[in-house]
Each structure stands twice: as C-alpha cells, then as structure tokens.
Amino acid sequence: xxxLHTVNKSPFQTTTLESCLRLAKKGSAVLLIEDAVYGALxxxxxxxxxxxxxxxxxxYVLGPDIAARGLGEAKLIDGVTVVDYGNFVDxxxxxxxxxxxx
Amino acid sequence: xxxLHTVNKSPFQTTTLESCLRLAKKGSAVLLIEDAVYGALxxxxxxxxxxxxxxxxxxYVLGPDIAARGLGEAKLIDGVTVVDYGNFVDxxxxxxxxxxxx
Amino acid sequence: xxFGILVNEGPFTHQASDTAYQFAKAAIGKGHKVGRVFFYHxxxxxxxxxxxxxxxxxxxxxxxSKLGTEHGIDLVVCVAAAMRRGIKxxxxxxxxxxxxxxxxxxxxxxxDRLVVFGD
Amino acid sequence: xxFGILVNEGPFTHQASDTAYQFAKAAIGKGHKVGRVFFYHxxxxxxxxxxxxxxxxxxxxxxxSKLGTEHGIDLVVCVAAAMRRGIKxxxxxxxxxxxxxxxxxxxxxxxDRLVVFGD
Amino acid sequence: xxxxxxxxxGVVKKxxxxxxxxxxxxxxxxxxxxxVLIAAAFEQDVSVVFMDDGVYQLKKGQxxxxxxxxxxxxxxRALDGYDVEKxxxxxxxxxxxxxxxxxxVVPVEVxxxxxLGTLMAEQDVVMTA
Amino acid sequence: xxxxxxxxxGVVKKxxxxxxxxxxxxxxxxxxxxxVLIAAAFEQDVSVVFMDDGVYQLKKGQxxxxxxxxxxxxxxRALDGYDVEKxxxxxxxxxxxxxxxxxxVVPVEVxxxxxLGTLMAEQDVVMTA
Numbered sequence: 028x029x030x031l032h033t034v035n036k037s038p039f040q041t042t043t044l045e046s047c048l049r050l051a052k053k054g055s056a057v058l059l060i061e062d063a064v065y066g067a068l069x070x071x072x073x074x075x076x077x078x079x080x081x082x083x084x085x086x087y088v089l090g091p092d093i094a095a096r097g098l099g100e101a102k103l104i105d106g107v108t109v110v111d112y113g114n115f116v117d118x119x120x121x122x123x124x125x126x127x128x129x
Numbered sequence: 130x131x132x133l134h135t136v137n138k139s140p141f142q143t144t145t146l147e148s149c150l151r152l153a154k155k156g157s158a159v160l161l162i163e164d165a166v167y168g169a170l171x172x173x174x175x176x177x178x179x180x181x182x183x184x185x186x187x188x189y190v191l192g193p194d195i196a197a198r199g200l201g202e203a204k205l206i207d208g209v210t211v212v213d214y215g216n217f218v219d220x221x222x223x224x225x226x227x228x229x230x231x
Numbered sequence: 232x233x234f235g236i237l238v239n240e241g242p243f244t245h246q247a248s249d250t251a252y253q254f255a256k257a258a259i260g261k262g263h264k265v266g267r268v269f270f271y272h273x274x275x276x277x278x279x280x281x282x283x284x285x286x287x288x289x290x291x292x293x294x295x296s297k298l299g300t301e302h303g304i305d306l307v308v309c310v311a312a313a314m315r316r317g318i319k320x321x322x323x324x325x326x327x328x329x330x331x332x333x334x335x336x337x338x339x340x341x342x343d344r345l346v347v348f349g350d
Numbered sequence: 351x352x353f354g355i356l357v358n359e360g361p362f363t364h365q366a367s368d369t370a371y372q373f374a375k376a377a378i379g380k381g382h383k384v385g386r387v388f389f390y391h392x393x394x395x396x397x398x399x400x401x402x403x404x405x406x407x408x409x410x411x412x413x414x415s416k417l418g419t420e421h422g423i424d425l426v427v428c429v430a431a432a433m434r435r436g437i438k439x440x441x442x443x444x445x446x447x448x449x450x451x452x453x454x455x456x457x458x459x460x461x462d463r464l465v466v467f468g469d
Numbered sequence: 470x471x472x473x474x475x476x477x478x479g480v481v482k483k484x485x486x487x488x489x490x491x492x493x494x495x496x497x498x499x500x501x502x503x504x505v506l507i508a509a510a511f512e513q514d515v516s517v518v519f520m521d522d523g524v525y526q527l528k529k530g531q532x533x534x535x536x537x538x539x540x541x542x543x544x545x546r547a548l549d550g551y552d553v554e555k556x557x558x559x560x561x562x563x564x565x566x567x568x569x570x571x572x573x574v575v576p577v578e579v580x581x582x583x584x585l586g587t588l589m590a591e592q593d594v595v596m597t598a
Numbered sequence: 599x600x601x602x603x604x605x606x607x608g609v610v611k612k613x614x615x616x617x618x619x620x621x622x623x624x625x626x627x628x629x630x631x632x633x634v635l636i637a638a639a640f641e642q643d644v645s646v647v648f649m650d651d652g653v654y655q656l657k658k659g660q661x662x663x664x665x666x667x668x669x670x671x672x673x674x675r676a677l678d679g680y681d682v683e684k685x686x687x688x689x690x691x692x693x694x695x696x697x698x699x700x701x702x703v704v705p706v707e708v709x710x711x712x713x714l715g716t717l718m719a720e721q722d723v724v725m726t727a
Contacts, residue, residue, distance in 0.1 A: 034567065035494070037491055037494070038491075038523065039522055039565065039566070040489075040491075041520050045528065061493075061494045062491045062493075062494030062495075062522070065491070065522070065525070065566070067573070068566075069567075070567040071565065071566050071567045072564075072565035072566070072567075073565075074557075082543060090535070091535030091536045092493070092536060094487050094493075094531075094532045094533075094534070094535055095493050095530035095531060095533040095535070095536045095538065096491065096492065096493060096525060096528060096531060096542075097525075097529055097530035097531040097532070098528070098530075099530060099532060100530060111535070
C-alpha cells in the first residue's frame with residue numbers, strides 16, 4: 028500500500044497541511060491528529076483544502092483528539108473517517124511507510 | 130508612542146504575521162525577528178503582506194537575524210529599517226508597550 | 232509487526248509525547264512489538280525522573296518508564312541532544328538509557344515501520 | 351528604564367532564549383535596568399545547570415547565570431512549570447531561584463516595559 | 470538579588486492576555502490560563518483575548534478522557550469568581566472557524582479585529598503564550 | 599532491554615530526511631543534519647529533501663557571529679565526503695522564496711512537488727524534524 032501521511036498542525040495557523048497535500052500522491056492516506064483535526068471540520072474557511080483532494084486521497088481523523096477539543100458533535104467533511112489509536116496502528120501497519128508532517 | 134509589535138515566525142509557514150498585521154493600528158511599529166525576518170524580503174510570494182501596510186506602519190527587521198540566515202545582501206522591501214539589538218531596546222523603550230506575536 | 236518510534240518533543244509542552252505513548256500502548260495491545268522508542272531533540276526531556284506533574288495530571292515520564300520496563304521496550308535518549316539539554320544518567324528513570332543517534336538509524340533498519348511524533 | 355523579560359522556551363530548541371539574552375545584554379549596555387527575567391513554560395529548562403553544549407556552541411544556561419549574577423538580575427523560574435518538567439533546586443545554576451507566577455505579574459507591575467520571548 | 474526595590478503595592482495596570490493557540494496540542498493554553506488567575510489575584514485590570522485558534526480553547530463539550538489529559542475548560546467558567554470579567558473573542562477568528570458565541574463555554578464580548586486592535590493599544594502589559 | 603535481537607548487518611534501506619524548517623530559529627535544522635550524517639555512517643541509501651522554509655538552510659552567505667550561534671551551513675558541503683549525494687530541493691518552495699539554485703551552498707537536484715511526492719512514496723523510512 029502507498030504512504031500514510033500524518034499531520035498534526037492546525038490548518039488555520041500553519042501551512043503544514045498544504046505542504047502535505049501538495050506532495051501526497053493519489054491513493055495515499057492522510058491522518059489528521061492533534062491540532063490538525065480542525066482541518067477535518069466542515070463549514071470552516073479551510074475546509075476546502077481537504078475537500079478538494081477527497082477523491083484522490085483517503086482522509087482519517089483521530090477521534091480522541093476530536094473529542095478532547097469539543098468537536099464530538101461537529102460536522103466533519105463528507106468522507107473523513109474517524110479512527111482511534113488502535114486504528115492508527117492498523118493504518119501504519121497497512122501502509123508501506125509513514126511520513127509525519129509537523 | 131503607540132505599540133511595538135514583535136513577530137518571530139516565518140510568514141511562509143504560519144499565519145502569525147497576518148494576525149499581527151490584521152490587528153496592528155496605524156502608527157504602530159512592527160519588528161521582524163528570528164524566522165520572521167524572511168517577511169522583510171522583496172520579491173517573494175509573501176512580500177505583499179508587509180508592503181501593503183507600509184504606509185500605515187513602521188517596519189523594522191533585526192540585522193543579526195538577517196545576517197545569520199545569509200540575507201545580508203538580499204533586497205529588502207522598500208521602507209524596512211534594519212536594526213541591531215541595541216535599537217531593539219530603544220524601540221521597546223520608545224513605545225508604550227510591546228506585544229510579541231509568536 | 233515490529234515498530235520503532237521517534238519522539239521529538241518533551242512532555243507537556245507539545246502533545247507529541249502523549250500521542251506517541253498512546254500509539255505505543257495501542258500497538259502493544261494489538262500484539263505488535265515496539266522494539267525501541269528513540270528520544271531526540273527536546274524529546275530527551277521525557278527522561279527526567281524529577282518531573283512531578285500535578286496530582287490530577289498524567290505523568291508522562293512515569294508512563295514511558297512503566298511501559299518500557301513492562302514490555303521490554305528499549306527507551307533510548309540521544310546523547311548529543313541530552314548533553315545540550317542537561318539530561319544526564321542521574322536523571323534517568325528506570326528503563327531509559329543514553330546512547331548515540333546510531334540507535335535511531337538502527338531502529339529504522341530493524342523495524343518494519345518507524346513512526347515520528349514531534350512539533 | 352526598568353525592563354522585565356519573560357522567556358517561554360528552553361535553550362537550543364527555539365531561538366527565544368538567545369534573543370532574550372541578547373536583548374537583556376543590550377539593555378544593560380545602554381544603561382537600563384533589567385530587574386527580573388521570568389522563565390515560564392519550557393523556559394524553565396534554561397535553569398538546568400547540567401546542560402553541556404558542544405565546546406564550539408554557546409552555553410545559554412551559563413550565559414544567563416553569569417549575566418544575572420554580574421548585573422543583579424533576579425532570574426526566576428516558575429515553580430509550577432518547573433515541577434512538571436523536573437527542574438528542581440538541585441539543578442539550578444547560580445543566580446536562579448524558583449518561585450511563583452506572582453513574580454511575573456509583579457515584574458509586569460514594577461517594570462516600565464515587559465518583553466516576551468517565546469515560540 | 471531579589472527585585473524588591475520597587476513598591477508595587479496598590480499599583481493597578483492594564484494586563485492583557487492574548488490566547489492564540491488551540492488547547493491540548495500544546496500546553497500554552499493551560500499555562501496561559503494559570504497566568505490569568507495569578508494576575509487576577511494581584512488585583513490587576515485583566516483582559517483576556519481569544520483569537521486565531523485560541524477561540525477553540527472556549528469550545529463547549531471538551532472531553533479529554535481518551536487523550537488522558539486534564540480538561541481545563543471548566544476553569545473558564547470560574548474566571549468570573551476571580552473578578553476576571555473582560556473576555557474578548559475576535560469576530561474574524563470565530564467566523565473563519567464557523568463558530569458562534571453559542572458554541573463557547575462562557576459569555577464573551579465579540580470584537581472585530583479593528584476594535585480589538587484599539588483595545589490592545591491601550592494596555593500597559595500584553596502577555597502572550 | 600536492548601533491542602538487539604534483530605540483525606541489521608548488511609541491510610540497506612531507503613532513508614529520506616525531510617527538512618522543512620528554517621535554520622537558527624529552531625534547532626531542528628542542525629539536529630536534523632546530525633541525523634543525516636549518522637545514517638550515512640550506517641551506509642544506508644540516504645536522500646535529503648529541502649522544502650518549505652527548509653530551503654533556507656542551504657542559503658549562501660550565512661554569518662551567525664551577531665546571534666552567537668554556530669554556522670552549520672558549511673557542513674552541507676561536506677556531505678559529499680560522507681557519500682550523501684542525493685540532495686533534493688522542491689521547485690515550488692524555491693520559487694515562492696525568490697531563490698534559484700545559484701543561491702545555495704551546494705549543488706542540488708530541483709524537483710517539482712509532483713516528482714518529489716513520487717520519490718517520497720518509494721522510501722522505506724521518512725524522517726522529519
């Protein structure tokens with residue numbers, strides 16, 4: 028399987044997510060963790076960044092980080108899958124390599 | 130004198146400079162230090178951020194940080210003043226308060 | 232599967248150490264082997280046993296130490312990064328050791344997957 | 351004029367401690383008084399005397415200690431932030447002391463200017 | 470050594486605490502809140518600003534069990550008891566995140582960037598974390 | 599305790615080191631370079647990427663005297679001696695900063711984001727700092 032990219036920075040504050048999405052190849056997966064989970068929310072000024080690559084990349088978001096930030100009930104961008112730490116491990120195992128965008 | 134704003138983040142990587150420039154009032158000063166000195170360079174994708182507020186704000190950039198990053202010969206945006214640590218102290222003393230944008 | 236983990240930030244200031252810990256625990260829970268956790272940059276500050284968070288907060292230093300000793304994880308602190316930051320042998324909790332950056336590269340070679348957590 | 355300085359990051363990882371040090375030195379050189387430097391967040395790591403950078407690198411812990419003792423600057427490490435990060439009295443270099451966050455607010459009140467350095 | 474040659478008794482300054490960071494990803498939000506509480510104990514004229522990702526600190530419904538961290542958002546509701554009543558949120562930051570004041574754990578005053586800039590320029594001390 | 603139950607002798611993996619940070623503002627650039635040197639000593643197949651502000655690490659003419667820090671940019675010129683020959687710079691990052699390869703301390707291969715992404719996807723281990 029192709030790469031897993033993890034991103035941990037808020038897309039409102041840094042250009043980290045943009046850099047990841049500029050380089051990530053079709054078919055790879057992007058897991059939003061820590062402050063990057065804000066990038067999974069629908070209806071924000073940056074939602075389009077994730078939405079526009081939804082057809083080419085598979086997007087995941089870490090549920091524990093979503094819950095911690097009070098976003099448990101928030102509407103996510105269509106197609107984003109919520110995962111837990113165990114699924115995070117599975118994603119790393121299923122992909123050939125992992126790259127951390129920080 | 131009005132406020133002195135210091136900014137220490139690269140405008141290519143974070144939105145810190147944008148936030149500072151959104152809030153800084155006409156007549157105040159902005160000092161670019163550390164990785165924010167890249168914001169003082171002419172001819173980059175982000176030069177316009179500083180240039181467009183040049184008439185309302187006074188811009189300074191820390192010379193030691195410019196030199197460290199190999200920008201001693203680089204062309205700065207017209208109107209940006211290069212200062213040293215002593216001038217940094219003077220700027221803090223001359224303004225009523227200092228706010229650090231990080 | 233064998234995992235290697237790189238932790239680039241100290242406890243509390245950045246979530247990196249928390250996330251890495253949760254990842255390591257989950258990997259072990261799923262029957263994987265976590266061979267080595269390498270602490271680099273400010274990550275070396277995870278190996279300061281004097282750390283004493285408030286009673287209602289998690290103690291990351293103790294958590295790593297316990298996880299490492301219980302599951303035979305090699306917890307390695309980079310010597311060069313540790314020297315700079317004043318992390319010496321006397322400060323190390325059980326299960327941690329100080330060694331060279333070569334241990335990180337070796338973990339990259341020996342592990343099926345290397346996962347990086349930082350700022 | 352009387353300056354207070356707040357340092358929010360540790361040595362080496364972020365330039366904040368370097369810039370704050372250069373600022374303090376320049377202020378003293380211009381005849382100003384630096385009353386207090388307060389170390390908060392990871393800034394408390396500037397007070398670990400075990401820090402031992404390479405011979406050709408600057409030693410920020412030693413530089414702060416020297417500047418503080420030579421110019422009577424009150425170098426205060428936040429107790430709550432220090433507890434979390436394992437910075438205890440035994441680790442403090444000369445000129446540093448551990449105290450409460452109130453010392454920062456007091457510096458804000460007593461100083462003509464308070465300047466913040468962080469990440 | 471102690472910097473006690475200045476009598477600060479009875480002096481009240483305008484202290485502004487500017488929060489620009491999301492909670493939990495870094496400790497700045499939590500340790501920033503501790504600064505606010507102490508400033509209030511010193512009976513200073515305290516304003517607290519939430520802008521950029523700092524507005525997320527006030528988001529309702531935080532549940533930190535699964536990340537094993539302390540949920541400190543209830544403390545914002547206790548600020549009132551410490552006489553910290555000036556809580557400001559930047560309108561532009563709120564809107565960019567699709568949030569409204571109803572999403573926040575405490576009542577706040579929403580100010581435009583322009584208004585907030587004016588308030589900032591009136592402060593004696595601006596603390597950032 | 600030691601993780602020595604795996605024989606790594608003779609195993610060569612593709613290691614990529616991705617540098618996205620400016621020098622001096624943080625230590626990541628310097629400590630990242632130390633990782634590259636060790637990987638080379640282990641005779642791995644090492645690629646080093648400079649993108650985003652990481653391209654500034656290679657800027658010519660660095661003079662760190664006034665900031666009292668160590669100028670580590672000459673070390674990039676020594677990488678060749680460690681058999682680290684695959685240095686890549688992202689075209690988009692370079693152009694956004696108004697830089698050209700002539701501004702850099704070492705010869706590099708300039709790749710587009712698309713090409714760099716392809717190279718990244720071929721790696722066994724990707725290290726970031």
